[in-house]
Amino acid sequence: MKGWNGKILRIDLTKRTTKITNYSEDIAKRFIGGRGLAVKLLWDELPQRADPLGPENMLIFAAGPYTAYSVPNSGKMVVASKSPLTGGYGDGNLGTRAATNMRKCGLDAVVVTGKADKPVYISVEDEKVEILDAGHLWGKDSYETEDWIYEKHGNATGVLIIGPSGESLCNIATVVAQKGRAGGRPGMGAIMGSKNLKAVIFNGSKEIPAAEPELLKSLGREGFNKIPKFDAFPNWKRVGTMMAADMMQTASALPTRNFSEGQFEYIENVNGDAVHEATVTQRGCPNCNMICGNTMIDSEGRESELDYENVTMLGPNIGLGDLKQVATLNRICDELGLDTIGAGSCIGFAMECANKGLVDLDITWGDFEGAKKLLYEMAYMEGDGALFGKGTRLAAQEIGGDAPDFAIHVKGLEVSAYDCHYCPGMALSFGTSPIGAHHKDAWVISWEISSGIRGEYGPEKADKVIEFQRIRGGLFETLVGCRFPWIELGYPLEDYPKYLEAATGVKMTLDDLWKMGDRVYALVRAFWVRELGDKWNRKMDYPPVRWFKHPLPSGPLKGKHLDHEKYDHLLSFYYDKRGWDEHGIPTDKTMKDLSLSEEAKEFAKYRKLD
Ligand code: PTT
Numbered sequence: 001m002k003g004w005n006g007k008i009l010r011i012d013l014t015k016r017t018t019k020i021t022n023y024s025e026d027i028a029k030r031f032i033g034g035r036g037l038a039v040k041l042l043w044d045e046l047p048q049r050a051d052p053l054g055p056e057n058m059l060i061f062a063a064g065p066y067t068a069y070s071v072p073n074s075g076k077m078v079v080a081s082k083s084p085l086t087g088g089y090g091d092g093n094l095g096t097r098a099a100t101n102m103r104k105c106g107l108d109a110v111v112v113t114g115k116a117d118k119p120v121y122i123s124v125e126d127e128k129v130e131i132l133d134a135g136h137l138w139g140k141d142s143y144e145t146e147d148w149i150y151e152k153h154g155n156a157t158g159v160l161i162i163g164p165s166g167e168s169l170c171n172i173a174t175v176v177a178q179k180g181r182a183g184g185r186p187g188m189g190a191i192m193g194s195k196n197l198k199a200v201i202f203n204g205s206k207e208i209p210a211a212e213p214e215l216l217k218s219l220g221r222e223g224f225n226k227i228p229k230f231d232a233f234p235n236w237k238r239v240g241t242m243m244a245a246d247m248m249q250t251a252s253a254l255p256t257r258n259f260s261e262g263q264f265e266y267i268e269n270v271n272g273d274a275v276h277e278a279t280v281t282q283r284g285c286p287n288c289n290m291i292c293g294n295t296m297i298d299s300e301g302r303e304s305e306l307d308y309e310n311v312t313m314l315g316p317n318i319g320l321g322d323l324k325q326v327a328t329l330n331r332i333c334d335e336l337g338l339d340t341i342g343a344g345s346c347i348g349f350a351m352e353c354a355n356k357g358l359v360d361l362d363i364t365w366g367d368f369e370g371a372k373k374l375l376y377e378m379a380y381m382e383g384d385g386a387l388f389g390k391g392t393r394l395a396a397q398e399i400g401g402d403a404p405d406f407a408i409h410v411k412g413l414e415v416s417a418y419d420c421h422y423c424p425g426m427a428l429s430f431g432t433s434p435i436g437a438h439h440k441d442a443w444v445i446s447w448e449i450s451s452g453i454r455g456e457y458g459p460e461k462a463d464k465v466i467e468f469q470r471i472r473g474g475l476f477e478t479l480v481g482c483r484f485p486w487i488e489l490g491y492p493l494e495d496y497p498k499y500l501e502a503a504t505g506v507k508m509t510l511d512d513l514w515k516m517g518d519r520v521y522a523l524v525r526a527f528w529v530r531e532l533g534d535k536w537n538r539k540m541d542y543p544p545v546r547w548f549k550h551p552l553p554s555g556p557l558k559g560k561h562l563d564h565e566k567y568d569h570l571l572s573f574y575y576d577k578r579g580w581d582e583h584g585i586p587t588d589k590t591m592k593d594l595s596l597s598e599e600a601k602e603f604a605k606y607r608k609l610d
């Protein structure tokens with residue numbers, strides 16, 4: 001194969017064995033890479049109902065067939081596993097030299113199983129794979145760990161690390177890379193911790209053979225040249241993802257005080273302009289000339305890299321309007337390896353529980369010191385953090401009363417920073433995202449608020465969600481490119497099949513890629529059904545209860561909330577269009593039409609829900 005290395009490194013930490021296996025051209029063509037390859041491996045190899053934190057679970061790092069080539073925004077990888085937070089498929093996407101170096105080691109993916117008897121890290125240097133002692137790193141935060149790795153293995157090393165939260169098996173622990181990049185919101189850090197695995201590092205020097213190397217180089221050059229010429233580029237460089245803050249505030253969709261309100265009174269302190277003013281430098285992923293990580297100095301004098309999600313979930317969502325303090329909470333999350341979205345949601349939820357007297361906890365809206373303390377407690381799963389660090393769904397179940405009504409999650413994964421009291425399309429997007437409530441697959445909210453049909457539940461909303469899921473969840477998560485050139489600047493999608501063909505020699509149209517995306521979606525869904533068994537039902541595709549039950553109390557959208565019956569109809573439109581049955585399960589015919597005949601045979605054993 002060209003473009004694809006065709007090789008997967010397998011490491012069993014219990015037996016301390018390593019081997020490299022090949023995968024077939026058929027799998028490469030049907031699933032491309034990244035999320036596609038990851039779900040195919042989980043489907044084929046993970047024993048059904050494996051304990052997410054048990055040794056059987058598979059931790060997968062997967063790149064795509066254009067990762068590491070000199071084409072725009074090709075420095076990302078997917079980290080995937082069965083999630084401890086949701087019990088279903090989980091993944092995240094992070095930009096890191098680990099992605100480019102892994103490919104330059106001649107690999108497309110690494111699969112880690114088993115559990116080491118003591119803390120270890122894995123070093124991959126071209127063909128040399130070592131399982132090394134990490135006893136001295138255990139307990140260290142991600143920054144200290146990264147510094148040690150660079151000192152020992154060189155500054156060009158690609159790193160994937162966990163902080164103390166991963167070691168404590170906190171359900172909202174993520175994987176961290178390069179001080180400010182993090183991925184794997186559905187507890188991927190806890191999976192690493194459960195394997196006693198502190199870090200995976202890569203140093204690669206191999207060339208990755210391409211089908212048409214000269215063409216790929218010139219396409220890449222053209223791509224890089226196009227990027228700064230887009231009209232949206234200067235503003236992107238100025239504020240990056242933070243541009244969403246004013247947009248959401250104006251639209252009354254800015255998560256405020258645990259998603260109970262849609263506007264924040266101190267927005268000027270924590271919006272794009274405020275972050276721009278405070279920015280001292282920008283950081284980014286490899287192979288990118290639109291780098292977007294705005295880095296500022298926090299209230300304790302340290303660097304902190306901010307994005308819209310981080311600021312909103314650790315600011316307005318917990319009632320905190322001091323940017324430097326928000327930056328401190330963000331920095332602590334990066335050090336501890338906590339997902340900022342999960343952390344902001346758990347803190348907001350804890351504050352609301354405390355205010356309502358449901359828990360004996362001295363914390364309230366905007367309480368910086370209280371939030372900081374809770375972050376540490378969650379990361380170490382101690383004190384009150386032992387409850388809230390499980391994630392809002394499980395914490396709410398334990399707390400009882402009406403707590404589940406204001407636990408803001410879908411399938412157990414906390415909702416990213418978009419309030420959907422009056423955005424049924426975006427609510428559907430959260431409801432049907434393959435990993436629980438993440439905006440990465442279908443960020444339709446910007447389209448929806450300017451569509452003129454914002455509050456409506458018609459089939460066009462389901463169509464839009466699927467269109468975006470094909471592009472974002474299909475194309476970008478399998479080729480594993482950053483989607484920002486396209487969504488933020490208007491970079492043409494038509495370039496991606498050209499990159500794919502020059503890298504691999506395989507010609508695919510965009511329609512072929514949409515079909516591939518549908519195939520990946522069907523298999524991800526089948527995986528959920530297989531793992532959840534009779535716990536699966538269409539209600540799992542519902543957004544949080546709060547958006548139905550608690551109308552917005554103030555602002556221009558005062559009184560707005562989602563309608564239960566209409567949402568359910570919208571969900572049915574969505575299922576019909578996807579070829580899924582009324583339970584949200586891909587039909588046998590749909591799977592076969594998507595070239596999943598073998599998988600459909602296997603799935604027939606699990607699909608009896610009635
Ligand atoms: C992503 C989620 C996001 S989405 C953000 S900010 W965003 C939060 N970032 C965190 C962080 O930082 N530290 C931390 N401890 N936790 C964090 N949790 C949150 O995680 C990220 C960028 C961003 S910034 C986004 S939208 C885009 N995401 C992409 C994606 O998902 N797919 C894709 N093909 N391209 C993307 N490009 C953009 O990448 P998760 P990164 Mg991230 C510090 O991981 O699990 O997917 O959750 O990877 O390298 O940091 O780049 O407003």
Ligand code: SF4
Pocket residue numbers: 073095283284285288289290291292293482483484485
């Ligand atoms: Fe990374 Fe930002 Fe560049 Fe995307 S635009 S590759 S997230 S630095």
